[in-house]
Amino acid sequence: MDAIRGVVYRTIYENTQRTYCVFILKDYNEEYITCTGKFESPKEGEDIEVRGRYVEHAKYGFQFDAFSIEKLKPDNMGAAKLYLMNLGIKGFGEKSVEKVLDYFGIRILEVLREERPEEIKEVPGLRQSVKDELFNTLLGEGILADLNHFFESHHISSKWSRTVYTYYGVQAVDVIKDNPYTLLRVAQDMIFGTADTLAENLGITGSDMRRLEAGLEWILRNLDNQGHTCLPVDQLIARMDDLLQTDVDDIADFIQSLLEQGALCSTYHDDILYIYPPQMYVAEVEGANYTRDFLLEADPISLDIQGFIDRFEQENHITFGDAQKEAIKLSFFEKFSLITGGPGTGKTTIIKALVKGFQLGGLGRIILCAPTGRAAKRLTEATEFEATTIHRLLVPVQGSDSYDFTKNEDDPLDIDVIIIDEASMLNVRLFYSLMAAIPREAHVIIVGDVDQLPPIGAGFVLKDLLDSDCVPYTRLNQIYRQNSGNTIVDSAYAINRGDMPKLDGNGDEFSFIPVNSYDALMKVIIDVYKREQEHIEDELDIQIISPMRRGEAGSTRISQYVQQALNPPDSHKGEVRVNGITYRVGDKVIQILNNYDLDIFNGEIGIIYAITRTDICIRFIHKEVRLSIDDAHMIMPAYAITVHKSQGSEYGVVIIPFVPRYGGMLQRNLLYTAVTRAKRKVIIVGTTSAIDRAVHTVNADERYTLFKERIQGSCDS
Numbered sequence: 001m002d003a004i005r006g007v008v009y010r011t012i013y014e015n016t017q018r019t020y021c022v023f024i025l026k027d028y029n030e031e032y033i034t035c036t037g038k039f040e041s042p043k044e045g046e047d048i049e050v051r052g053r054y055v056e057h058a059k060y061g062f063q064f065d066a067f068s069i070e071k072l073k074p075d076n077m078g079a080a081k082l083y084l085m086n087l088g089i090k091g092f093g094e095k096s097v098e099k100v101l102d103y104f105g106i107r108i109l110e111v112l113r114e115e116r117p118e119e120i121k122e123v124p125g126l127r128q129s130v131k132d133e134l135f136n137t138l139l140g141e142g143i144l145a146d147l148n149h150f151f152e153s154h155h156i157s158s159k160w161s162r163t164v165y166t167y168y169g170v171q172a173v174d175v176i177k178d179n180p181y182t183l184l185r186v187a188q189d190m191i192f193g194t195a196d197t198l199a200e201n202l203g204i205t206g207s208d209m210r211r212l213e214a215g216l217e218w219i220l221r222n223l224d225n226q227g228h229t230c231l232p233v234d235q236l237i238a239r240m241d242d243l244l245q246t247d248v249d250d251i252a253d254f255i256q257s258l259l260e261q262g263a264l265c266s267t268y269h270d271d272i273l274y275i276y277p278p279q280m281y282v283a284e285v286e287g288a289n290y291t292r293d294f295l296l297e298a299d300p301i302s303l304d305i306q307g308f309i310d311r312f313e314q315e316n317h318i319t320f321g322d323a324q325k326e327a328i329k330l331s332f333f334e335k336f337s338l339i340t341g342g343p344g345t346g347k348t349t350i351i352k353a354l355v356k357g358f359q360l361g362g363l364g365r366i367i368l369c370a371p372t373g374r375a376a377k378r379l380t381e382a383t384e385f386e387a388t389t390i391h392r393l394l395v396p397v398q399g400s401d402s403y404d405f406t407k408n409e410d411d412p413l414d415i416d417v418i419i420i421d422e423a424s425m426l427n428v429r430l431f432y433s434l435m436a437a438i439p440r441e442a443h444v445i446i447v448g449d450v451d452q453l454p455p456i457g458a459g460f461v462l463k464d465l466l467d468s469d470c471v472p473y474t475r476l477n478q479i480y481r482q483n484s485g486n487t488i489v490d491s492a493y494a495i496n497r498g499d500m501p502k503l504d505g506n507g508d509e510f511s512f513i514p515v516n517s518y519d520a521l522m523k524v525i526i527d528v529y530k531r532e533q534e535h536i537e538d539e540l541d542i543q544i545i546s547p548m549r550r551g552e553a554g555s556t557r558i559s560q561y562v563q564q565a566l567n568p569p570d571s572h573k574g575e576v577r578v579n580g581i582t583y584r585v586g587d588k589v590i591q592i593l594n595n596y597d598l599d600i601f602n603g604e605i606g607i608i609y610a611i612t613r614t615d616i617c618i619r620f621i622h623k624e625v626r627l628s629i630d631d632a633h634m635i636m637p638a639y640a641i642t643v644h645k646s647q648g649s650e651y652g653v654v655i656i657p658f659v660p661r662y663g664g665m666l667q668r669n670l671l672y673t674a675v676t677r678a679k680r681k682v683i684i685v686g687t688t689s690a691i692d693r694a695v696h697t698v699n700a701d702e703r704y705t706l707f708k709e710r711i712q713g714s715c716d717s
Ligand SMILES: Nc1ncnc2c1ncn2[C@@H]1O[C@H](COP(=O)(O)OP(=O)(O)OP(=O)(O)O)[C@@H](O)[C@H]1O
Pocket: 318, 319, 320, 321, 324, 341, 342, 343, 344, 345, 346, 347, 348, 349, 350, 480, 481, 482
């Protein structure tokens, strides 16, 4: 490792999270060296030492890749002045700095070098607030330096120093030395192995309790992402053994002790012990209990149902099929019922009828909701009745976990009826939160297509409710949408049955373009996108939907290609680079987190129409917003998005890349979900073999959950 000392000459770039920077260092031989580092940028004029190595960057040439940085303490009065001025403290300008220098004289070098920030408080003539901030900053500088040193000595990037300091303050180094695994809670992008290696360096090995705790926490943290509410105990032990490579008996004893303390929960079912994190256990058990309460008794509304159906048919010039009528009757009769069916089977039409019917039956406080903003908007448009997202309905507790809501059993919703659409997206935790907030006397109607992808998060509520055979339900099989020749719908149903869709037709609605190389895939996608763009009024109506995000053919890479091809750099167009991603005026972006302040939700797609020094201005379908560049982590490029992100949304034209390199993602429900996102046109670009594999692969990913069994009442605890 090399070390260079010098003065920071100029900062070239720093990302908004302040975890990566590029700057020019002027070393003591007056040579200018471009440095990069995964830490916050030093300030211009600062004396620093960087340690790392010289590298040759393909584009930027020779530069210094700094692994760590240390601010050098000033060794003369001029440097001390610069150092103090560079602290960037409000109200601490040149005059105030002079006061400090006058007071300490040459002794200031000692104060700064030996990190005795408390002495700063003695300086007369400084405002108390300035003194306090100066004290805290100098203290922080010292601790940051200690952290940088500590990390460096253990070969860990100092990019986490600022976060760790912000979290643990003056105690930071001690906290980490005491339990290095605490880093995993603070440094979100740190992997277990990094903390584990540090722990080993510090003598924490084998079955040390801190190691067992961290290993368990790490595995349970990923449970939700993998779709499980619980794990069979053998699985849990095996996973911990894989991760920690320690004595299996110690792991088993540790799990047992947590069960005894109530830090983990468990259920015995079919001779298998399932282990739950407590919040998952509560969600699964209580979600099922609430549902069972609703199933206890029917609660018919006072309405001549047949007369109502006849009138609705007349007014809307349709004749309901038998299954549709059954669904309507069940919804009016039962307190809790379910409607499932594929695209075009009339689910939305039924919802429309239900709203009317419940109103006529005197139940006027009706809520329509869906898991995503886009689905709620679509429902509003289709039913002409205001729908909302489940999150908005339940009112999240600001700044807390994403399942913590203001509306709950103690403060329930003021409603008579709730109709929940796109229910295939409901995971166990969201379902529990929702059920907790529904008053016991309300009618609950759950609507969704059970053949869509399972939800993000644990469980598959819609499927389990259906499979339980305890919930009154209707399955709609007849397709009403443009009955004859809708090849999108026909293809979707063929895929769902496990048949190949017709790929050689020249239908305008469903087409397949074979490609036999990666380059051809990208080229065709761009050509098709361009062609469709010319025929469409609103670019938001075309969407590329890819089976996965990562990899050469993932949505991220495709988005980059499309941007390069269709919206390349242009001196007339504003652009900004955030976290290595370039956003340019004209680009399509997707919101990836709910932003309640701006009223824009996860999954909404928009086009950038302006970029200012501070904001990215985006036109979403119904709204234009100015997103602060500091909040740019809430968006992503979206020429292509994943099938998972597209759930609950519809687009006029959908382009689906589908090639063998998607591997395990080539599954029937994934292709079915992608195809059913299209209203007018689907273009699959790929290979017959990839489609064949998907059509014949029924999602084999097992989700560990006992939700269905709890609905059935076959689980004891
Ligand atoms: N019984 C019926 N007779 C004739 N047309 C019907 C009938 N039911 C629904 N439709 C029509 O079929 C089309 C599809 O219905 P709808 O949108 O309600 O289905 P959906 O299941 O909600 O579909 P998706 O999930 O794809 O939105 C609509 O144009 C609707 O007006």
